[in-house]
Amino acid sequence: MSWRMRRRSRTICLSLAFVTIFLHLLLALVFFSIHHLPCDAPLPPRTHVLRDLAQCNTSMRVRGNSEPPTDSIQRHTPYEESKKEPNGNALPGKIFPLKGSKSTQTMQKGAGQYGNESGDSDLLKLKALFDHPLYNVPGPVVPEDDWLLKVKPKSDTLDRYEDTQWNRSSDSHPPWLRFHLGISRWELYPHRAPTMEPLIQQLTAHPIVSAVQKSGGTQLKLVMSFPNYGQALFKPKKQERDEETNYNLYYFSDYERHNAEIAAFHLDRILGYRRIPPVAGRLVDVVKEIKDVTTDRKLAKTFFNSPVGNVCFYGQCSYYCSTEHAICGQPRDLEASLAVMLPDLSLATRRTWRSPWRRSYSRSKRAKWETDPNYCTTVKKTPPYDKGTRLVDFMDMVILDFLMSNMDRHHYETFEKFGNNTFLLHLDNGRAFGRHSKDEPSILAPLEQCCRIRHSTWQRLRLLSLPQYCISDVMRASLSQDPLHKVAPLLSEPHLAALSRRLKTVLEIVTRCQERQKKDGRAEDVIYDDLAYLKQSAEQ
Numbered sequence: 316m317s318w319r320m321r322r323r324s325r326t327i328c329l330s331l332a333f334v335t336i337f338l339h340l341l342l343a344l345v346f347f348s349i350h351h352l353p354c355d356a357p358l359p360p361r362t363h364v365l366r367d368l369a370q371c372n373t374s375m376r377v378r379g380n381s382e383p384p385t386d387s388i389q390r391h392t393p394y395e396e397s398k399k400e401p402n403g404n405a406l407p408g409k410i411f412p413l414k415g416s417k418s419t420q421t422m423q424k425g426a427g428q429y430g431n432e433s434g435d436s437d438l439l440k441l442k443a444l445f446d447h448p449l450y451n452v453p454g455p456v457v458p459e460d461d462w463l464l465k466v467k468p469k470s471d472t473l474d475r476y477e478d479t480q481w482n483r484s485s486d487s488h489p490p491w492l493r494f495h496l497g498i499s500r501w502e503l504y505p506h507r508a509p510t511m512e513p514l515i516q517q518l519t520a521h522p523i524v525s526a527v528q529k530s531g532g533t534q535l536k537l538v539m540s541f542p543n544y545g546q547a548l549f550k551p552k553k554q555e556r557d558e559e560t561n562y563n564l565y566y567f568s569d570y571e572r573h574n575a576e577i578a579a580f581h582l583d584r585i586l587g588y589r590r591i592p593p594v595a596g597r598l599v600d601v602v603k604e605i606k607d608v609t610t611d612r613k614l615a616k617t618f619f620n621s622p623v624g625n626v627c628f629y630g631q632c633s634y635y636c637s638t639e640h641a642i643c644g645q646p647r648d649l650e651a652s653l654a655v656m657l658p659d660l661s662l663a664t665r666r667t668w669r670s671p672w673r674r675s676y677s678r679s680k681r682a683k684w685e686t687d688p689n690y691c692t693t694v695k696k697t698p699p700y701d702k703g704t705r706l707v708d709f710m711d712m713v714i715l716d717f718l719m720s721n722m723d724r725h726h727y728e729t730f731e732k733f734g735n736n737t738f739l740l741h742l743d744n745g746r747a748f749g750r751h752s753k754d755e756p757s758i759l760a761p762l763e764q765c766c767r768i769r770h771s772t773w774q775r776l777r778l779l780s781l782p783q784y785c786i787s788d789v790m791r792a793s794l795s796q797d798p799l800h801k802v803a804p805l806l807s808e809p810h811l812a813a814l815s816r817r818l819k820t821v822l823e824i825v826t827r828c829q830e831r832q833k834k835d836g837r838a839e840d841v842i843y844d845d846l847a848y849l850k851q852s853a854e855q
């Protein structure tokens with residue numbers, strides 16, 4: 316009897332072992348088939364999100380972290396020897412290393428949320444990207460007139476300020492002032508700006524001493540003030556991260572999203588532009604940090620308690636400022652984006668430009684650029700697009716907007732002081748990242764019609780399409796450093812995957828431009844050579 320029992324249990328054990336081995340083999344097969352997808356196999360735009368992700372997120376581990384990139388960019392740049400690729404064993408880069416602060420914990424927690432290994436490898440990619448020579452191009456020294464704000468020379472009458480260091484980089488200035496003093500003709504802040512860390516820290520942690528509505532614009536925004544006189548533009552959460560904009564809505568009726576403002580700042584920096592004022596997420600106490608400190612009577616009147624006991628308000632504006640669209644805390648905690656305010660208009664006036672490719676706001680009328688295939692020829696002859704960098708600056712903005720699917724760029728602004736020869740401010744990105752499952756090709760119309768791109772932008776875009784620097788992965792890493800990441804990742808995975816898919820489209824368009832113009836013997840018309848001066852200095 317016991318002999319038979321033993322035999323039966325041995326059979327069961329054996330078959331169990333077989334089943335386990337079989338399952339392991341099956342799992343291994345599935346694992347390898349995903350992990351060995353080539354990173355840049357051409358994929359049609361709507362191919363599965365998960366496949367796109369697998370390409371970016373895993374290929375680096377398959378190749379090994381310490382393997383240096385083998386892209387043509389490195390071979391062809393004149394300064395290739397100037398900086399060695401960082402070796403993969405380096406510590407994960409912290410772009411905003413908020414030492415000892417809440418945010419540091421947030422970052423570490425955040426990275427762990429999607430597995431330490433992939434979180435760390437994303438951070439390594441981001442560090443490698445920002446260490447790359449293309450992000451460390453030595454710029455010329457900024458002449459005094461190319462700073463937005465002048466630093467007054469020491470005055471004899473201000474004896475009591477004798478000890479204050481009145482210069483651009485002084486640690487004694489509050490971070491917002493250092494940010495203002497660091498704005499130049501070509502960028503809002505330099506790569507690796509030391510101001511960035513304290514600035515973000517201020518946005519996320521400094522006490523809010525006042526909150527008033529900002530006039531202008533269509534949706535509710537508040538200007539919040541800090542004890543050191545710094546100010547930030549507040550946009551509240553209105554939509555869940557995984558919600559997609561209703562397909563039947565015109566883009567101008569879309570909500571503004573706080574996470575889009577945050578993500579746009581990160582993307583703009585990853586693209587190497589630095590034309591969006593720093594933005595950080597924050598959990599704001601609706602009562603303590605808005606209701607109790609506001610001096611805005613119109614705003615104060617709109618607070619109420621919802622039926623489930625949450626504190627809500629709706630403010631006054633032309634869109635969505637009603638009880639039906641109230642902004643509510645849970646019960647008082649409200650997610651929001653806080654953007655550093657630019658210098659006051661009385662100190663630095665700005666000029667607003669209508670986009671030549673602005674959309675028609677009418678349901679029946681089409682804009683000229685939609686019907687005239689030679690539209691760009693006219694634009695190229697029209698000031699300020701006929702000279703300097705304006706046209707390629709515009710293309711930079713178009714690429715940013717296509718990647719994040721922002722159709723709302725009807726206007727853009729520049730600092731008046733710098734005339735036509737300056738960068739474009741990429742303000743107001745709240746309507747970006749509304750849909751991940753659909754790309755909006757019309758945003759790329761200017762690039763398609765003009766076939767013109769900055770050399771440095773082209774090079775960085777190609778870099779971001781490589782598995783070692785994959786745009787989706789570096790964005791995931793960058794966003795994981797925002798304090799709101801602990802509540803929920805700021806962009807859902809489908810949105811991150813859409814970035815890689817859209818980047819591919821941009822690269823394809825430029826390549827097509829080059830091929831087309833090569834046939835006409837004008838291939839060099841596509842690339843605007845802003846790196847030429849580096850070649851010259853390398854040859855000297």
Ligand SMILES: Nc1ncnc2c1ncn2[C@@H]1O[C@H](COP(=O)(O)OP(=O)(O)OP(=O)(O)O)[C@@H](O)[C@H]1O
Pocket residue numbers: 531532533534535536548571592654655656657728742743744745
């Ligand atoms: N960081 C900033 N610092 C100073 N001013 C800013 C900043 N961001 C935006 N603004 C200004 O505030 C105005 C309104 O902001 P924004 O465009 O974000 O609001 P909006 O409600 O989306 O406007 P619209 O409905 O016209 O798109 C902008 O025209 C811009 O000049």
Ligand SMILES: [Mn+2]
Pocket residue numbers: 571723743744745746
């Ligand atoms: Mn807007």
